[in-house]
Amino acid sequence: MIRAIVTDIEGTTSDIQFVHQVLFPYARQRLAAYVRENHTDENVAAALNAVRAESAAPQATLEELITTLKNYIDEDRKSPGLKALQGMIWRAGYVEGQFTGHLYPDVLPAFARWQQQGIGLYVYSSGSVAAQKLLFGYSDEGDLTSLFSGYFDTGVGAKREAQSYRSIAEKIGLAPASLLFLSDIHQELDAAADAGWHTVQLIRGAADNASRHHQVNDFSQIKPESI
Ligand SMILES: CSCCC(=O)C(=O)COP(=O)(O)O
Ligand SMILES: [Mg+2]
16 A cells, blocks of 8 residues: 655656756856855855765866856756755745746646545655755645655665665655655666665656556556555
């Protein structure tokens, strides 16, 4: 019996185009100024040090870090330091109403149904927890943050590592066999399945013929009571 559902964001609840054509360019355009103006802030400094460590450049200057970060954005690297900074930069865009977090129309009705069934709802994304809360807090459908019992980012580990899903199960306090992970990426679902979770793959665009996971086109086709 499924007792909690953990969902990915990009390509699952939300359109990849929104992330790549709205969020990423917004952060890229403001990155240099944001880093120069805020590098002494404790959280910004921690993110920049994480990038220094990740890029094996402990002495990197601010300007070198800005170049590295822009390269990371361009290659869609799931760098925790970059993800933390993106979340900080996106805040102004959401708060000022420049965009709202995209949600496919099938998502909210399913969340509401599952919540009524007593199923716990959680998020696991490469985007920082702060960025996740912004996307759902300023979503197309309003503030949905109260729907979720918890949020996880790569602080628990990478999304393609089975250990990350073991850690999440432990933090939620439920057995892996009672957990369902939703994602568009079959390598993430492979890792969750290796940790003993149930999995469903969202196919929002082209079919994924390399996947061994149950596939659906939208959330209305997901029936946790039948798993
Ligand atoms: C949560 S905010 C935007 C998403 C993002 O930055 C990202 O890298 C998407 O990763 P996901 O794990 O949700 O596919
Ligand atoms: Mg995804």
